[in-house]
Amino acid sequence: MSLRASAEPAWILHRRPLRETSLILDVLTRHYGRISLVSRGGRQARAGGVLQPFRPLKLDFVQKSELGTLSRFEPDGSAPQLSGTRLWCGFYVNELILRLAAHNDNQASVLFDAYLEVFERLPEQDPAPLLRQFEYRLLSHLGYALQEDVLSQAAAFRWDPSRGLVAASSGVPAAALQALLEGASDARINPCRSLLGEMLRSQLGPKPLQSATMLRELTSLQGARAAGSGATG
Amino acid sequence: MAALRCLPGVGQKTAQRMAFQLLQRERGGARQLARALDQALDELGHCRDCRMFSQGDLCPICASDKRDDALLCVVESPADVAALESHTDYRGRYFVLLGRLSPLDGIGPEELGLARLAERMADAAVQEVIVATNPTVEGEATAHYIAELARAAGIAVTRIAHGVPVGGELEYVDGGTLAHALSGRRQVE
Numbered sequence: 001m002s003l004r005a006s007a008e009p010a011w012i013l014h015r016r017p018l019r020e021t022s023l024i025l026d027v028l029t030r031h032y033g034r035i036s037l038v039s040r041g042g043r044q045a046r047a048g049g050v051l052q053p054f055r056p057l058k059l060d061f062v063q064k065s066e067l068g069t070l071s072r073f074e075p076d077g078s079a080p081q082l083s084g085t086r087l088w089c090g091f092y093v094n095e096l097i098l099r100l101a102a103h104n105d106n107q108a109s110v111l112f113d114a115y116l117e118v119f120e121r122l123p124e125q126d127p128a129p130l131l132r133q134f135e136y137r138l139l140s141h142l143g144y145a146l147q148e149d150v151l152s153q154a155a156a157f158r159w160d161p162s163r164g165l166v167a168a169s170s171g172v173p174a175a176a177l178q179a180l181l182e183g184a185s186d187a188r189i190n191p192c193r194s195l196l197g198e199m200l201r202s203q204l205g206p207k208p209l210q211s212a213t214m215l216r217e218l219t220s221l222q223g224a225r226a227a228g229s230g231a232t233g
Numbered sequence: 234m235a236a237l238r239c240l241p242g243v244g245q246k247t248a249q250r251m252a253f254q255l256l257q258r259e260r261g262g263a264r265q266l267a268r269a270l271d272q273a274l275d276e277l278g279h280c281r282d283c284r285m286f287s288q289g290d291l292c293p294i295c296a297s298d299k300r301d302d303a304l305l306c307v308v309e310s311p312a313d314v315a316a317l318e319s320h321t322d323y324r325g326r327y328f329v330l331l332g333r334l335s336p337l338d339g340i341g342p343e344e345l346g347l348a349r350l351a352e353r354m355a356d357a358a359v360q361e362v363i364v365a366t367n368p369t370v371e372g373e374a375t376a377h378y379i380a381e382l383a384r385a386a387g388i389a390v391t392r393i394a395h396g397v398p399v400g401g402e403l404e405y406v407d408g409g410t411l412a413h414a415l416s417g418r419r420q421v422e
Contacts, residue, residue, distance in 0.1 A: 014337045020241055049407045053370050075408055081416070084377045091336050091374065098337060210336035214378070217342070221381040 003063040003104075005032065009076060010059045011115065012051060013094040017043060023051060025070065027059065028097060030112040033105030037061050039070040054090050054119065055079030066103065080123045085218060089127040091211040093118055093134055100142060100203055111141045117185075126187070133185035135196045144199060148181050159195045161202045171195070282353065284329045284346055286311055294318075294327060301325045302358035307350065307379055308365045309333050309372065317365070325363070328353060333366055334375040345375075347382065354386040361389045368395040368413070 013034070014026040023042035027035055037059070042051050050057070050073060060072035082090055093115065101111060114137035118130050139145070146165055150157075151174045154167035165177075176191040237248040255263035279285065280292035287293075294300060294314075304325025308314055314327050330345040342348070354362065362383040366372035376392055383390040396414030397406050406414070 016338070049409060052409070055409065078412065079409055081412070083373070087370065087374045087377060088336075090370075095337055210339055210341060214334070214336050214341065218378060218381055221385050224385050 003032065003068070004061075005029070005063075006060045006072075007058045008032070008061070009112070010057050011055070011119075012053045012057065013098055014053065015042075015051065024067070025051065026098060028101075028108075028112060028115060029059070030109050031106060032063075033108030033111065034097060034101045034103055035061075035063065035068060036066065036103070037063075037068045037070045039073075042070070050075055052079075053094060054082055054087075056116075063104075080119045082123060085215070085222075086122050086127055088211060088215050088218060089122060089131060090119070092131065092209065092215060095209050095211045096135065096138060096200075099209065100138060108141075111138065114138065114141075121185070125185075128193075129185045129187060129189050132189050132192055132196055133180065133183065135200060136180050136192070139196070139199055139203070142203065144203070146177065146181060148178075151178055151181075157195070159198045161198075279331075283327045284331055284349070285314055285327065299324070302356075303360040304363060305353060305359050305361070306363040306365055309367055309375075313365065326359075330366070330375070333369075333371045334378055335371045342378070347379070350379070351382055351386065354383055354388055359388055361391060363391050363393065365393045 008029050008031060010027045010029040012025050013028055016024045018024045018038060021041050021043050023039045025037045025039055025042070027037055029035060039051060056076040056079070058074050058076045059070060061068045061070045063069075097111070097115070101108070105111075114134055118134045121130055136146075146159075150165050154174065156167070156169055156171040156173050157165045157177060158168040158171035160166045172191050172195045176189055177195075179186075179188040180192050234245075234248040234252045237243055237251050238245070243251070255266070276288055277286050278288075280287035280295050281290050282295040283292060285292045285294065287295075289296075301324050304323070305328060306317065306323060306325055307328045307330065308317065309330050309332065311329055311331075314329060317323055317327075328350050330347075330350075332340055332345055334340060334342070334345065353359065362379065364376040364379050366375045366379075380390040380392070394417060396410065396417055397403060403411065
């Protein structure tokens, strides 16, 4: 395995310190999927500011084993301005990829496009449907696409790990699933949340997503505040 | 020599130089160093209130009655407290997280003692929480979480400013910093 890439579009998913000044980067690239790279001196001031998650980059790297070496990097356009809860949503997307996506996957451009779309729209749009659409695109990239042909057979569905979509009166409305499969990322697909959660859980196993736990805690803090101000106002 | 190499920036050669220096020329210094390290490891703990390194139950800053109880500054590391103490005229209290929230490394609110921070915020004297975590993505995410904690407790929260360094030139500032500096601009007085 020997790979040499130049000006490869990429986003950093996660960075870990290595010795004093270096970094190990988990990166999502357009043509090679998820890869791990060492950046020598990546923690020093100039590089450290650029080699951050949530900003588009162009990378040159050489990969001879599982861990490649970053040789050059530059920003590729401006970074989306994420703040507050949206920043946590970004961590959630990154954690999903780190937990589920395969290393060195040369079919990954679909996933890369889905990733780009999330971060293009995350600064402005309601995060929930964006995350749902991304979850679905990731799952279908992993080979768990839902069957569109069964949607006309019932009004609502639930998901069964061995059988896929199963008609269930208290399940997710067919219209919401139809919108999800058509690639919508607006409020219409919000009802799919529990079904997608089920599908993800069967992939993730018992270990929960840390960022999802944090997002829930944040929501409950915000909820407590809203309830508090509601009571006093 | 192997023991000295646990220090940052110390490789084989430096460790050898240090060891020979301590054994040949600085035997008194070596004894003192050994004693100081032993004592520090035995006696130093974390301050009950701010989690800073401390010899007693409370660190000197928390124990002092000359500090302003209304201000609480949250920082990531003990080194940040030292930096703020030596270069600013801040006279409020501190809280040291000893890290930052990082979901992908499994570091959550418990590891940072945020329950203790929430207790500190519940103290009626605190009027403003100053969040001085680093301007990295994890630092920002941590700042947001702490801000939510403070708002839930009904306390004002502020974040330290970030932008162009004093004495710096715009031309050489990276894009992210410049964008922050521009969006955080303020009225000229």
